[in-house]
Amino acid sequence: MSETTATAPARREKLPKRKRGRPDSIRLLLNNALATAGLVVFVLIVLVAVAAPLLPLPDPDATAPANRLLRPLAEGHLLGTDALGRDILSRLIWGTQVSLAVGVSATLIAAFFGSLIGLVAGYAGGRIDTLLMRGIDMVMAFPYILLALAIVAVLGPGLLNALYAIAVVNIPFFARNIRGIALGLSRREFVDAARLSGKSNAQILFIEVLPNVLPVIIITMSTTIGWMILETAGLSFLGLGAQPPQADLGSMLGEGRKILFTAPHVSVIPGVMIFALVMSINLLGDGVRDVLDPRLKSGALTRPVARTAVMRDQVPGGIEPDAEAVLDVRDLKTEFRFGGDVFKAVGGVDMKVGQGECLGIVGESGSGKSVSAMSIMGLVPTPPGRITGGVALLEGEDLFAASDERIRQLRGSAVSHVFQDPLSTLHPLFTVGDQLVEAIQAHAPLSGSAARKKAADLLKTVRIPNPAERLKSYPHELSGGMRQRVCMAMALAHDARVIIADEPTTALDVTVQAQVLSLLDTLREERNAGILFITHDFGVVSAICDRVAVMxxxxxxxxxxxxxxxxxxxxxxxxxxxxxxxxxxxxxxxxxxxxxxxxxxxxxxxxxxxxxxxxxxxxxxxxxxxxxxxxxxxxxxxxxxxxxxxxxxx
Amino acid sequence: MDDGVLLSIDGAERVFGGGRTIFGGKKPAVHAVQDVTIDVRKGETLGIVGESGCGKSTLARMIVGLDVPTGGRITFDGRDLAAEAGKDLRRLSRDVQYVFQDPVASLNPRKTIRTILEAPLIHLLRLGKPEREKRLSELMDAVNLAPEFLDRYPHEFSGGQAQRIGIARALAADPKLIVLDEPVSALDVSVQAQVLNILDGLKERFGLTYVFISHDLSVVESVSDRVAVMYFGRIVEIGAGRSIFRTPRHPYTHLLLESAPAPGRKSLLSEDADTELPDPYNPPPGCAFYARCPRRTDICNRQEPPLEAAPHQEEQLAACFNPREGA
Structure with a gap:
C-alpha cells in the first residue's frame, strides 16, 4: 500500500456536516395537540382584540336604555346588550383588549424587575443576596390579593394602579425562580473564563449569564400571564380596576353579577371569554415550557420501558452454545432511532466470557462499548434503543428470548453490574445497609436480621473495615473508593456468574483505583465469576484483563x-x-x-x-x-x- | 531567588470557612492549601500532581486571581498578584491565563466561538476590529482549527475541539504564563495526545511558561520539566520530573507511582482498605500521610516534616522524616 494515501495528521480538521438532528422547537410545539389548540385559540383572541378599532362594532360605551338586556342573537346585537343597553359583543372585544394589555404589561413589568432582582441576588451572592431575598420574602409573607388590595387602596382605584399592584405582587415569583438559576450559572466555569477575559461584573451578568437565563424567564412569563389576567379581572370585579364606563372582562363580570338570574348572558359571556383566554394561555405556556426546558427536551417525558425492546429480523437458530463460556454473545446489534436517523451503536459484536475470566472491552467514547454491555441485560433505554440482531447466551439460555420476569430474576443475581459513578448508583437517602439488604432480599427469601448479617459479611468481603458500623452510613459519608466497594458488594450479593463492570475505576483516584482493581481481581478468583470489564485505559486493562477486545x-x-x-x-x-x-x-x-x-x-x-x-x-x-x-x-x-x-x- | 523566576509562590495558604456565626460560635475551617512555596522559572513547565482534594485546583485558581490566598504571598514578575487581582484583574489576566478542565462547560453555550475569543481581545488588549480579525485567524491557526468554526456554537464541537478553543482563548491575550488545570483529563486518549502536542508546539512558538496540573502521572511526566507532588494541601515532594519519577523520596510519591496502571504492568501495588485521607476538619498533628505510611515513626505523628533537600541533590526536596533512599 502506498503512504501517499495517508491523511496528514497535521491538516486542519474539516467541518462536520450540519445535520438535521433533533426536531426543532416549533415542530416540537406543534406536535403537542393541546398546546397547538391553545396557540390557535390564543392567536384568534389576540387578533380579534387587536383588530377591535377596525371591526364594524358599535361604540362599547354608548348606552341605549330602550334596548337594555337584549338576549343574544337579537337583531343588531349578536351577543345581546347589558343593563344599560350597551352592545355586549363590542364591550367584550374592547374589554378583552384591555385585559390582555394589562395582563401582558403587568407580566413584562414583573418579569423585568423580578428577573433583575433575581439575577443580581444570584450572581452577587453573600450579603446582597440575603438582603434582596429577605425583602422578597417579606412581600411573599402577605396574602397576595390582600397586598394587591392594599396597594390599590393607597394609590386609588384605576386600571393603571391595578396593573402596578399586580406587577408588584408577582415580582417575587420571578425573583425566586431566576435567582436559583443565576446562582447555579454564576458558579459555572464559563463565568470564570469571562472574568479572565477581562469582563466586568455587569458585563458578565448581562452578556454571559442573562442569555442563559432567558429561556427560564420566558417559561415563567408564559405560565404567569394567565394568572395576571385573572388577577386583573379579580380587581376589576371588585371595582378597583377598570372604572366605568370602560369595559374590561372583570368589570363586565362584576356588572352582570347582580342580574345573574334574570339575564345570565351578561355575566356568562365575559366569564367564558376569561376561561377561553386563560385556558389557551396556560396550555400554550405548558407547551412552551416542555419545548424550552432542556431536561424535558432531552426526553425525560418519554419514560423508557423496563427492558430494551428486542426486534430481531430473524431469530438465529441452531447455535451451539460454547460449553466453557458463561456468557456467549453472538452478532449483537443495537440501534438508536432519533427522528428519521438510525444510529447503529453496536453493529455485530461477538464476545465470550469464561468462568473466572476477565474480558476487557477497550474503546474511546462513542465506540459502543457501554451499549454492548448494557444490551446484554436489556438496560439500553427504549425508546430510542432497540436490539435488532444476535443472541446473548447466559449458560446456554438466550437472554433476548427470555421473558421480562426471567430477566428481572437474573438482573442483580446471575448477572450483576458495577457502574462508573457510585454516587449516582447508590440512593442518597437510604443507608448503605438498607440498600444492601434490599439487593439481598430481592432474590432471596431472607428475614431482615439474616439479610443484615449477610450484608455485613458482604462488606467484609470487599474489605470494608468495621462492616457492622458501616451499614449505618449514608453514601455521602463514604469516600469514592468505599462507595465503589459497596457497589461491588451489591453485585456479589447473589452468586453472580458474570459481573459487568462499566468503567468502575474511572472516577477514582489512582491509589484508590489500584485498591479497587486488586480487590476485583481477588474476588473473581474467589467467586469464579466472569467479568466483562469496560474501560478506555490500556493500563487498567493490563492490571486485570485476561483477554481484550478493541472496539x-x-x-x-x-x-x-x-x-x-x-x-x-x-x-x-x-x-x-x-x-x-x-x-x-x-x-x-x-x-x-x-x-x-x-x-x-x-x-x-x-x-x-x-x-x-x-x-x-x-x-x-x-x-x-x-x-x-x-x-x-x-x-x-x-x-x-x-x-x-x-x-x-x- | 534567581532572575529567571516568573512566578513566585511563598508560603501561600487558603482557608475555607472559619470565622464566626452570628451567634458567636466558631465555623469549621478547612485548610485547602497550606504553606506552599514554589518558584516557577521562565520558560519551564511545572507539573503539579495530586489526588482529588489535595488543593491543586485551589492553588491554580489563586495563581490566576480567581481566588485570593488567605496567607502568604504570590508574586508574578515582582508584582504582588493577590493585591493586583483584587484591584484590577484585567492587568493580571493579560499576563496569566487559565485553561479549564471541562472544555464544554468553560464555553458559554449561547455564544459563538467568535464572541468568546473576541472577549479578551476587546477587554484585555483593546484591539480594533481589523486587528481583531487578524488575531482571530492567527489564534485558530495556532490551535489547528479551520476559521469557519468561528461562527459555530460550543455544542457543535467535540471535546478535543472545544478544549483547543479553550486554549485559543487563553492564548488570545498573549500571556506569559498559562495555568492548565487538568486540560486533558476529560478527553479521550487519542484526542489527549493531539491536545498535548498542540500545547507543546505553542509553548515553543510563543515562549510560554506552563503550570500543568493533573492527577495523571504519565501525562505530567511527559510534559513537565519540574514536578511538585501535593498531598492534603501541602507540597510533599518537588524536584526535576526525571528524578522524582525515577527515585521518589517521599513514600506518598512512591505509592502514587506504584499505583498508576501502565500498559504491561500486571500487578498494582495496593494498600489496605482502611487507608483514607485524614479528616480535613480535624487534621492530624504531624504528617498528614502518617496513617497510610509504611515508613512512619513516632516523630511523624508529632511534628510536621519540613520540605528538605536530599543530601547530594539540591534540586529534589521532600517533606519526610524518613525519606526513601537510593537516590
Missing part, C-alpha cells in the same frame, strides 16, 4: 490476549491507540496523535470505518465490509492489511 465505531476491530495485543497489536487502530498514551517512565516518547475523528454511527462507510484515519488504508479497504478474521491462535483482527502480519505468518 471502534460499533464493532470489535481486534481481539486477543492482553499481552499479545499490547506487545504486538495487529490492527492499525489498536497500535495508534496504544501509541498515543503517555507511559510512565518513558517521558521522551513522542505521542502519536490519531488525526481526524471517528465516523458517526448513523453514517458509517461501506468499508473499514477506520480507513479515513489509517496510514495503511488502500482502496480495497473502502470497497467492502472487512470481516473479522482469525489471526493466529485465539486472536482475531478486522483488517486486510494488519501490522505484524509478516511476523505471525512467516
Amino acid at each position: 471502534y465505531a460499533g464493532q470489535f476491530v481486534e481481539t486477543g490476549t492482553t499481552e499479545e495485543i499490547l506487545t504486538s497489536p495487529a490492527h492499525p487502530y489498536t497500535a495508534k491507540l496504544i501509541d498515543c498514551v503517555p507511559v510512565l517512565g518513558e517521558p521522551e516518547r513522542r505521542l502519536d496523535a490519531i488525526g481526524g475523528r471517528p465516523p458517526v454511527v448513523n453514517d458509517l462507510p461501506v468499508g473499514c470505518a477506520f480507513a479515513d484515519r489509517c496510514p495503511r488504508a488502500g482502496d480495497d479497504c473502502r470497497a467492502a465490509p472487512i470481516p473479522l478474521t482469525e489471526f493466529g491462535e485465539g486472536r482475531t483482527v478486522r483488517c486486510i492489511h494488519p501490522l505484524n502480519a509478516e511476523a505471525e505468518h512467516g
